[in-house]
Amino acid sequence: MHSLIALSLIIISQLWEPGATGYTFVKLGIGVRPVAMGNAFTAISDDGNAVFWNPSGLGIVGSYYATGMAMNHLDYWEYYNLTSAVPLGKNRGTLGFGLSYLTATDVEYSERGEIGDEFRNSDMLLNIGYGRAFGRKKKPIMAVGAAVKVIRSQLYTYSAYGVLADIGILINVYRYLYFGTVVKHVGTPRKFIERLEYPPLNFRQGLAVKIPFWENMLTLSFDYSIYPDVSPTYSVGGEVRIRAPDFMASLGQDRFAGFAIMVGYQSGYEAGAWSGFSAGFSVELVLAQDLYLDIAALLLSYGYLGSSERLSVGVNYVPTKGAPRK
Numbered sequence: 001m002h003s004l005i006a007l008s009l010i011i012i013s014q015l016w017e018p019g020a021t022g023y024t025f026v027k028l029g030i031g032v033r034p035v036a037m038g039n040a041f042t043a044i045s046d047d048g049n050a051v052f053w054n055p056s057g058l059g060i061v062g063s064y065y066a067t068g069m070a071m072n073h074l075d076y077w078e079y080y081n082l083t084s085a086v087p088l089g090k091n092r093g094t095l096g097f098g099l100s101y102l103t104a105t106d107v108e109y110s111e112r113g114e115i116g117d118e119f120r121n122s123d124m125l126l127n128i129g130y131g132r133a134f135g136r137k138k139k140p141i142m143a144v145g146a147a148v149k150v151i152r153s154q155l156y157t158y159s160a161y162g163v164l165a166d167i168g169i170l171i172n173v174y175r176y177l178y179f180g181t182v183v184k185h186v187g188t189p190r191k192f193i194e195r196l197e198y199p200p201l202n203f204r205q206g207l208a209v210k211i212p213f214w215e216n217m218l219t220l221s222f223d224y225s226i227y228p229d230v231s232p233t234y235s236v237g238g239e240v241r242i243r244a245p246d247f248m249a250s251l252g253q254d255r256f257a258g259f260a261i262m263v264g265y266q267s268g269y270e271a272g273a274w275s276g277f278s279a280g281f282s283v284e285l286v287l288a289q290d291l292y293l294d295i296a297a298l299l300l301s302y303g304y305l306g307s308s309e310r311l312s313v314g315v316n317y318v319p320t321k322g323a324p325r326k
Contacts, residue, residue, distance in 0.1 A: 023151060023162060023199050025102045025123040026185055027227075029053075030081055031069060032296040032312045036280030037237025038264020040221040042206030043180035045170060048085035048314075051096030051129040051147055054168040054182040054204075058094040058131030059143030061085045067294065067314025077104045093132030096147065100125040106156075119156060126150045129166070143170040149185075153192065160192040164199050178208040200227050217241045230268065237264035243284070257284040257292055275303030280310075292316045 031049035034041035041049070045057025048065035064086060071079035081100045088094060102123040108116035131145030147166040152159060168182030184202040191197075208221040223235040243258035262280045269275035280298030287293050294314040301307050 023153075023164070023185065023190075023197060025153075026125065026149070026151070026164070027200060027202075028073070028079065028102070030083065030098065030100065031067070032280055032298045032310050033239070033260075033262060033282065035300060035310065036262035036264060036278050036296075036298040037219075037221060037239055038223075038235040038266045038276075038278055039225075040206060040208075040223040040235035040237035040264060040266075042168075042182055042204045042223050043170065043178045043208035044206075044210075044219065044221055045168075045180060048083045048096060050131065050145075051083060051085070051098045051127050054170060054180050054206075055096065055129035055145035055147040055166055056131045056143040056168040056170040056180070056182070058085060058096045058129055058145050059133035060140055060170070061094045061096075061131075062087060063319070064317040065314065067312050069310055069312040071308060071310040073102075073308045077102060079103075091132075093130055093145075096127070096129040096131070098125070098127035098129075100127070108156075120154070121156070122154045124152045135172070141172045144168070145170075155192070158193050160190045160197070162190040162197075162199065163187055176210050176212075178210065180204075180206045180208070198228075200229060202227055215243045217243075233266060233268035235264065235266040237262065239263075255286050257286050259283045260296075262298070269302060271305045272303030274301040275305070277301050284316075287315070290318045292318070 029035040029039050030052040034049050034053055041053045045054040046060055048061065048067060050057030050061065066084040069081040073079055079102045081098065083098045086095045103120055105118055105120055107118055127147055127149045129145060129147030131143055133140030133143040135141030145168055149164045151162045151164065164185045164187035166182060166184045168180065170178065170180045173179050182204050184204065185199045186201060187199045189196040189198045203226045204223055206221060206223040208219060211218045219239040221237045224232065226232045239260055239262045241258065241260040260282045264278045266276045278298055278300040280296060282294055282296035285293040294316060296312045298310050299307055
């Protein structure tokens with residue numbers, strides 16, 4: 001089945017020239033942790049960011065999650081995002097919500113080149129998803145999910161709307177090995193000004209290895225991504241997540257619950273040295289019993305084009321002791 005989908009997308013990719021699709025901003029990754037891992041998140045998707053990356057991952061999110069992200073993109077664009085996950089109860093799955101807003105200021109020029117008033121271009125995305133896990137009681141072996149996205153874009157005095165959908169599967173293949181696949185941005189064309197824009201249909205497959213050691217976790221991941229308008233790309237990422245609240249309490253740091261370091265790389269940028277490389281970190285603080293505060297930041301390099309910096313602040317409520325915090 002996966003091979004047939006991949007073959008179909010490869011055939012579709014021959015029908016369009018590069019740059020012929022619209023909805024370009026939906027290619028920008030959501031969240032600090034996924035992007036810091038090089039966008040290799042399809043087979044991980046174990047926190048609220050799953051609503052954007054692979055909605056099936058919502059099925060394995062066991063805690064209430066809410067986070068806000070702000071991004072400075074190449075010193076010109078500003079990107080803001082709110083994401084949340086709400087478990088519905090035992091064996092009922094999890095809902096995910098996302099709201100994203102990309103904006104930049106431009107200047108109006110007259111036909112004679114005279115500078116006029118400033119105006120803002122923007123893109124807005126509302127994302128609603130659902131995921132549910134199936135399998136063993138304590139460790140699901142498969143999760144499925146879907147998400148719907150409503151998009152509004154504004155360019156000068158023109159605007160356009162579109163509706164897209166994602167559908168994905170996440171499988172715990174064997175012990176620490178996970179496989180994920182997702183078809184993203186499925187939808188109909190929209191008319192912007194005087195031309196049709198086609199959505200950038202995206203097929204992603206990913207593998208991840210999650211290796212626990214004591215209270216900590218080492219995660220390694222790989223993604224392969226196909227778009228119809230650009231060459232296929234691959235992503236690799238790694239994360240070391242340290243959680244030792246008892247140890248920190250013994251040092252007198254009872255508010256510090258853990259930290260993580262993430263690194264990654266995505267191919268396809270080809271814009272000079274270090275383009276496509278990313279690195280980030282996060283710290284986790286205890287606000288109250290079962291309530292945690294996550295603060296994370298990353299730097300993504302576009303080579304000689306510049307860089308993208310992101311900062312996120314999130315709250316994570318774990319209703320039962322021992323439940324996953326992300």
